[in-house]
Amino acid sequence: MASAVAAPGHQDRYAGLKRHEVILLFVLIAAVAVLAFRSEQFLTTGNLLNQGRLLVEVGLMALPMTFIIITGGIDLSVGSIMGLCAILLGVFWQKLGLPLGAAIALALVVGALAGFVNGWFITRVGVPPLIMTLATLALYRGLAEGISQARSVRGYPDWFFGLGQGELWGVPTQLWLLLFFFVISAIVLTYTTFGRSLYAIGNNEVAARFSGIPVDGIKIAIYTMSGLMAGLAAWVFVSRVSTTRSDMGTGLELDVITAVVLGGTSIFGGTGTILGTALGVVLIQLLKNGLALSGVKGDGTIVVIGVILILSILVSDLLRRQRGAEH
Amino acid sequence: MAATMALPARASAGSRLRRFLFSQEGILLIAIIVLFVAVGAYNQRFLSANNLSTIFLGNAYIAVAAIGMSMVIVSGNIDVSVGSLIGVLATISGTIAVSGWPLWLAWTLPILAGMAISAVSGWLIAYLRVPSIVVTLGMLSILKGGLISVTAGAWINNLPQGYHLAQLRPLGVPMAVWFMIVLTALAAFWMRYSGFGRSIYAVGGNAEAARLAGIDRARTVFIVFVIHGFFAGIAAVLFATQLSVIQSTVPPNLELTVITASVVGGVSILGGTGTVIGSTLAAILIAAIGSSLVFINVSPYWLRAVQGLLILLTVLADLARRRKRARHR
Numbered sequence: 001m002a003s004a005v006a007a008p009g010h011q012d013r014y015a016g017l018k019r020h021e022v023i024l025l026f027v028l029i030a031a032v033a034v035l036a037f038r039s040e041q042f043l044t045t046g047n048l049l050n051q052g053r054l055l056v057e058v059g060l061m062a063l064p065m066t067f068i069i070i071t072g073g074i075d076l077s078v079g080s081i082m083g084l085c086a087i088l089l090g091v092f093w094q095k096l097g098l099p100l101g102a103a104i105a106l107a108l109v110v111g112a113l114a115g116f117v118n119g120w121f122i123t124r125v126g127v128p129p130l131i132m133t134l135a136t137l138a139l140y141r142g143l144a145e146g147i148s149q150a151r152s153v154r155g156y157p158d159w160f161f162g163l164g165q166g167e168l169w170g171v172p173t174q175l176w177l178l179l180f181f182f183v184i185s186a187i188v189l190t191y192t193t194f195g196r197s198l199y200a201i202g203n204n205e206v207a208a209r210f211s212g213i214p215v216d217g218i219k220i221a222i223y224t225m226s227g228l229m230a231g232l233a234a235w236v237f238v239s240r241v242s243t244t245r246s247d248m249g250t251g252l253e254l255d256v257i258t259a260v261v262l263g264g265t266s267i268f269g270g271t272g273t274i275l276g277t278a279l280g281v282v283l284i285q286l287l288k289n290g291l292a293l294s295g296v297k298g299d300g301t302i303v304v305i306g307v308i309l310i311l312s313i314l315v316s317d318l319l320r321r322q323r324g325a326e327h
Numbered sequence: 328m329a330a331t332m333a334l335p336a337r338a339s340a341g342s343r344l345r346r347f348l349f350s351q352e353g354i355l356l357i358a359i360i361v362l363f364v365a366v367g368a369y370n371q372r373f374l375s376a377n378n379l380s381t382i383f384l385g386n387a388y389i390a391v392a393a394i395g396m397s398m399v400i401v402s403g404n405i406d407v408s409v410g411s412l413i414g415v416l417a418t419i420s421g422t423i424a425v426s427g428w429p430l431w432l433a434w435t436l437p438i439l440a441g442m443a444i445s446a447v448s449g450w451l452i453a454y455l456r457v458p459s460i461v462v463t464l465g466m467l468s469i470l471k472g473g474l475i476s477v478t479a480g481a482w483i484n485n486l487p488q489g490y491h492l493a494q495l496r497p498l499g500v501p502m503a504v505w506f507m508i509v510l511t512a513l514a515a516f517w518m519r520y521s522g523f524g525r526s527i528y529a530v531g532g533n534a535e536a537a538r539l540a541g542i543d544r545a546r547t548v549f550i551v552f553v554i555h556g557f558f559a560g561i562a563a564v565l566f567a568t569q570l571s572v573i574q575s576t577v578p579p580n581l582e583l584t585v586i587t588a589s590v591v592g593g594v595s596i597l598g599g600t601g602t603v604i605g606s607t608l609a610a611i612l613i614a615a616i617g618s619s620l621v622f623i624n625v626s627p628y629w630l631r632a633v634q635g636l637l638i639l640l641t642v643l644a645d646l647a648r649r650r651k652r653a654r655h656r
């Protein structure tokens with residue numbers, strides 16, 4: 001896999017990324033236009049805000065996933081971590097009788113811990129990320145199923161629904177949360193040593209190591225972040241749908257990875273931006289919504305997501321090769 | 328990725344036995360025997376003919392699917408869409424059977440369809456160089472979503488007489504089990520002794536060396552995926568013909584069970600090593616564990632956690648073994 005890609009100059013890479021995001025923006029505008037034309041309900045403030053509410057869980061998990069894929073890794077276990085945290089949140093509160101606030105905090109800790117376990121085995125033991133997170137995809141979901149015994153938890157107090165169902169200044173509460181993390185992630189990725197190190201690791205891990213970048217520590221940090229964000233997504237999700245089940249978040253890793261890849265982050269590592277990921281997340285949610293409004297059933301939309309995932313990689317690969325030929 | 332292939336050395340009978348007992352296949356065989364003896368001692372009904380039949384007949388198709396998956400993983404790739412593929416192919420088989428076409432078409436067309444669909448994935452992976460995890464993740468949702476939107480989850484009832492191939496019992500053993508045994512033996516023999524079989528190991532073990540040896544990597548990977556589709560097709564037919572009703576949905580977590588069987592069977596996830604005998608033994612072990620949970624009064628909801636733990640432990644053992652081997656050199 002470690003084919004010696006001719007490292008593009010800093011300037012070129014920046015231009016290329018810009019191009020990807022501009023293309024994506026045009027696609028987004030075109031999609032909105034087509035969907036608005038096909039359904040009157042689509043382009044209404046109410047619908048758009050509601051769609052904003054629905055994309056928050058995927059959006060939260062897509063931010064650290066962007067970091068991970070930039071380093072050339074992957075995390076398939078995010079959907080399972082979300083399910084595990086959701087279940088534990090309910091179990092800590094209802095079965096163990098903890099205050100709800102403490103239960104939420106503990107669930108977040110478990111999420112971070114689950115991500116840490118991924119990162120630790122990937123860096124210290126050398127398990128490939130794909131395999132490690134495939135194993136924990138099964139393990140964490142299995143724990144969620146075993147702990148819950150397929151029983152759901154409901155009956156949360158009213159204040160708990162504020163995050164998932166409430167509004168702040170006319171905008172769904174959880175969108176503010178996503179916006180906050182979006183800005184933080186974008187700043188971290190673009191302007192901090194930590195963020196720039198991610199690109200270095202993705203472009204050439206050995207060189208990054210020799211440059212004195214603490215590669216293992218950084219990797220453990222981003223997988224832990226991924227787990228923590230999955231925990232946060234679980235909190236938002238439970239608050240939005242008012243109940244807790246062990247199958248929550250099943251298959252969500254597909255949406256998350258598709259959004260990141262569609263956003264221009266190379267699956268081979270080394271390139272990608274948070275802005276691109278945000279556009280990817282929005283585009284996928286709008287497509288889902290638009291298809292639903294034009295009569296495609298819920299499960300039909302995942303066909304489109306699968307096609308987009310494969311196509312976006314083919315197209316970005318094609319663009320990259322073309323750029324390579326120009327030089 | 329300086330992986331090496333274990334060279335089978337000529338050895339005396341004694342050391343050969345020892346080598347077998349410490350191989351992944353030997354360990355699995357011992358684990359299966361221990362499990363059956365221990366759980367059988369705890370609860371005799373576990374060993375009843377009825378339960379054994381459920382374990383083997385009900386899970387033989389997983390072992391068959393794991394044969395193709397093992398080849399895919401040995402070649403250094405992965406397929407997370409196999410569960411959805413089997414769901415789609417089983418539905419195709421059932422639909423053909425109830426629409427009055429000859430039964431042999433219901434048994435063979437799904438296999439061809441499996442090869443065709445898997446060929447598409449294989450083409451994207453081998454020739455367009457898209458990573459297999461991405462292609463098959465996309466394929467998973469295309470097949471799963473496609474299946475549900477086409478069938479709307481309707482069940483297929485009234486399957487015709489004589490359709491249930493897997494349930495036939497030549498010599499008292501279910502047909503599905505015959506398929507499992509014969510296909511495992513053939514595939515194991517073919518992978519070990521045929522030129523193409525060896526080239527799969529070469530491509531997965533050391534792509535550069537394989538290239539220098541004149542092996543066409545892309546062609547090998549493509550053909551591996553077509554063969555994988557063939558086994559998925561047979562697995563789907565065995566799966567469909569053991570049921571009295573085919574639910575047109577994707578069996579939940581099937582891909583994970585199949586991958587677990589391959590990995591636990593000793594197919595190194597780093598590519599280049601492993602046998603299908605191991606994956607078949609692992610499929611039996613996993614099925615037996617799943618069944619034994621009920622008999623030792625553990626909730627079956629823990630099964631998936633056990634599976635995840637099994638994958639993790641096997642991968643860790645594989646890494647440890649490789650490191651030890653590297654140190655000995």
